[in-house]
Amino acid sequence: MSAQAVYVLWLRDMKWFLRAKGRLISTFVMPFLWLAILGMGLGAVIQMPGGGSFIDFLTPGIVGMAILFSATMSGVSVLWDKQFGFMKEILVAPVSRISIMIGKALGGATTSIIQGVMLLFVAALIGARMPGIAGFLIAFLFMIILALGFVSLGLAIASRIGDPVAFPIVINFLIMPLFFLSGAIFPISTAPGWLQTLAYINPVTYGVDGLRGAILGTSQFPLWLDFAVLGLFSLAMILLGAYLFKKMKA
Amino acid sequence: MKPAIETRDLTKEFNGLVAVDHVDLQIEKGELFGLLGPNGAGKTTLIHMLCTILPPTEGTAKVAGFDIHRTPDSVRKAIGIVFQDPSLDGRLTSRENLDFHGRVYGMDKAQREKRIADVLKLVDLEDRAKALVQTYSSGMRRRLEIARGLMHHPKIMFMDEPTLGLDPQTRRSIWDHIQMLNKQEKITILLTTHYMDEADYLCDRVGIIDHGKIISLGKPEKLKDELKGDIVSLEVAQPKKYVEIFQRAKYVKEVTVVKDQLHLTVTGGERTIPKLMEIVTRRGGKVRSVGLRSPTLEDVFIRYTGRGIREEEAGAKEQMRMMVRAHSR
Numbered sequence: 001m002s003a004q005a006v007y008v009l010w011l012r013d014m015k016w017f018l019r020a021k022g023r024l025i026s027t028f029v030m031p032f033l034w035l036a037i038l039g040m041g042l043g044a045v046i047q048m049p050g051g052g053s054f055i056d057f058l059t060p061g062i063v064g065m066a067i068l069f070s071a072t073m074s075g076v077s078v079l080w081d082k083q084f085g086f087m088k089e090i091l092v093a094p095v096s097r098i099s100i101m102i103g104k105a106l107g108g109a110t111t112s113i114i115q116g117v118m119l120l121f122v123a124a125l126i127g128a129r130m131p132g133i134a135g136f137l138i139a140f141l142f143m144i145i146l147a148l149g150f151v152s153l154g155l156a157i158a159s160r161i162g163d164p165v166a167f168p169i170v171i172n173f174l175i176m177p178l179f180f181l182s183g184a185i186f187p188i189s190t191a192p193g194w195l196q197t198l199a200y201i202n203p204v205t206y207g208v209d210g211l212r213g214a215i216l217g218t219s220q221f222p223l224w225l226d227f228a229v230l231g232l233f234s235l236a237m238i239l240l241g242a243y244l245f246k247k248m249k250a
Numbered sequence: 251m252k253p254a255i256e257t258r259d260l261t262k263e264f265n266g267l268v269a270v271d272h273v274d275l276q277i278e279k280g281e282l283f284g285l286l287g288p289n290g291a292g293k294t295t296l297i298h299m300l301c302t303i304l305p306p307t308e309g310t311a312k313v314a315g316f317d318i319h320r321t322p323d324s325v326r327k328a329i330g331i332v333f334q335d336p337s338l339d340g341r342l343t344s345r346e347n348l349d350f351h352g353r354v355y356g357m358d359k360a361q362r363e364k365r366i367a368d369v370l371k372l373v374d375l376e377d378r379a380k381a382l383v384q385t386y387s388s389g390m391r392r393r394l395e396i397a398r399g400l401m402h403h404p405k406i407m408f409m410d411e412p413t414l415g416l417d418p419q420t421r422r423s424i425w426d427h428i429q430m431l432n433k434q435e436k437i438t439i440l441l442t443t444h445y446m447d448e449a450d451y452l453c454d455r456v457g458i459i460d461h462g463k464i465i466s467l468g469k470p471e472k473l474k475d476e477l478k479g480d481i482v483s484l485e486v487a488q489p490k491k492y493v494e495i496f497q498r499a500k501y502v503k504e505v506t507v508v509k510d511q512l513h514l515t516v517t518g519g520e521r522t523i524p525k526l527m528e529i530v531t532r533r534g535g536k537v538r539s540v541g542l543r544s545p546t547l548e549d550v551f552i553r554y555t556g557r558g559i560r561e562e563e564a565g566a567k568e569q570m571r572m573m574v575r576a577h578s579r
C-alpha cells in the first residue's frame with residue numbers, strides 16, 4: 001500500500017470540494033431545510049414523549065442524514081473519472097487498487113463529515129441543544145464510522161454501475177428507505193411493531209442513535225451497542241468496496 | 251543489447267474474436283516505431299497488453315526487460331503512456347495533474363518540482379501551468395498528456411494515436427515534440443496511427459497491422475521500395491472491366507481498384523502513361539484523370555490487404571469518441 005497515493009487521491013477530493021462551491025451549497029441546503037422547516041414547523045405542535053424539544057430530537061437525525069447522503073453520493077466521482085478518462089491514469093499507476101480505494105474513501109468521508117459538523121453548528125444557531133466537548137468527540141467518532149461505511153457502499157455500487165446518470169437514482173432508491181426507517185425524524189420506541197422490526201435491522205438506526213446519545217445524552221440503545229453494530233456494518237462495507245473496486249475494469 | 255520490447259505469440263481474444271493474433275515483435279532501444287493500421291486492427295489492444303492493462307489470452311512480452319505477467323509493476327514504472335482518449339482531470343491545473351502523477355509514481359517533493367518545471371518547458375506549457383485544464387485547447391491537452399507520460403523518467407513511451415482529431419498545424423507541433431523526445435531525451439517510442447503520412451514522416455520502422463496480424467515490417471523507405479516502381483492512377487468508368495487486360499500487360503506489375511480508380515504499379519511511369527491510356531481508349535473507355543506518384547505507405551497497405559486504410563466508415567464507437575473530444579474542448 002502506498003501512503004503517497006492514498007494522500008494524493010484524498011487531496012484531489014479536497015480540491016474539488018473547495019472549488020465546487022455550488023455543489024457544496026446544494027448538498028448543504030437540503031438537510032438545512034429539513035432541520036429548519038421541519039424542525040420549527042413540526043416542533044411547534046409536537047410534544048416529545050420524554051420531554052425536550054423536537055428540534056433537539058431532530059438535530060442528530062439530520063446530521064446523520066447529511067452524512068448518509070453525501071457519503072454515499074461521493075461514489076459518483078468514480079463514474080465521472082471513468083467518463084472523462086482519468087480513471088485510466090489512476091489504474092495504470094504502479095500502486096495497488098486498495099490504496100486507490102482507501103484514498104477515495106477517505107476523501108469522500110472527509111467531505112461528508114465536514115458537512116455533518118457544519119450542520120451541527122447551524123443547528124446550534126437555530127436553538128438546538130449542543131453537547132459538551134466529550135459529547136462532541138463521541139458524535140465525531142460516530143460520524144467517521146457512519147461516513148466510512150456509506151462511502152464504501154457508494155464506491156462498491158459505483159464500481160458495478162457504468163452510468164453516472166443512473167447512479168444517483170439507484171442511491172436514492174436505496175438510501176431513502178434507510179433514512180426514513182432509522183429513527184432520524186421520529187422515535188422508534190413509539191412506532192408500530194413492524195416498523196420497529198425494520199428499524200432494528202437498519203444499520204443507520206444505530207448511527208442515528210449513537211449520534212443522539214452523544215449529542216443529547218439520551219439514546220435508545222447503550223452507546224457500546226450502537227458503536228459495535230455500526231462498526232461491524234462499516235467494516236463489512238469497506239471490505240465489500242475494496243473487493244468490488246479491485247475487480248473493476250478501466 | 252537487449253531489445254526495449256519483445257513479444258512472443260502475443261494474442262488477445264474477446265469472446266472468440268481474435269483482436270491480436272500471435273504477434274512476434276521486437277523493438278530496439280532508441281527506436282521510434284509505428285504500428286500502422288485501420289481502426290479495429292488491434293493496435294490499441296496490443297498496446298494495452300504491453301502496458302499491463304489487459305492480460306493476454308496467450309503468449310508473453312517483455313517490456314524494458316520486465317515480464318508483463320510476472321512483474322507488471324516494474325513494467326508500469328518503466329513506461330509512460332499517452333492514451334488515445336483524453337485522460338486528464340479538467341478541474342485541476344496542469345501543474346496539479348503532473349503533481350498527481352509524480353506522487354502516484356512515488357516521486358518525492360524535490361524530484362516532482364524539478365521534473366514538473368522540466369516537462370512543462372519541454373512541451374511549451376510553462377505560462378499556462380496555473381490554469382485549469384478544462385480551459386485548454388485539444389492541442390495543449392495532448393502536449394500536457396505527453397508531459398505527464400514523461401514525468402517519472404520512463405525508458406519507453408507508448409502513444410496511442412497521438413494526433414487523432416487534431417488540426418494539421420497542431421499535428422505538426424506534436425510531431426516535433428515526439429521527435430525531440432526520441433532524439434534528445436533518448437526515449438524509445440511505440441506509437442500507433444492510422445495516418446500514413448504520420449508513420450512515414452516520424453517512424454524509423456513501421457509495422458503494418460491488419461486483423462490483429464503484422465503483415466509487413468520495415469523502414470518506410472524499404473516498404474515503399476518493395477513496390478518497385480511508380481503508381482499510376484487512372485480514373486475511369488467501371489474500372490473493374492480493365493483489371494484483367496492490364497494484368498496481361500508486361501510493364502504493369504500490379505493492379506488494384508480503389509473506388510473508381512485503377513492503381514497500376516509500373517516502372518518508368520512517364521513513358522508508360524500514353525500506353526496505358528491507349529489501352530483504355532481502344533476498349534471504348536474514357537480516362538477522366540491521370541495521376542503519377544511515388545508509392546506511399548497507403549499503396550503498401552493496399553498491396554497487402556487489397557483495400558485502402560481509410561475506406562471503413564467510422565464505427566459507432568469512433569463517432570462517440572469524436573463527440574466526447576469535441577465536447578471536452
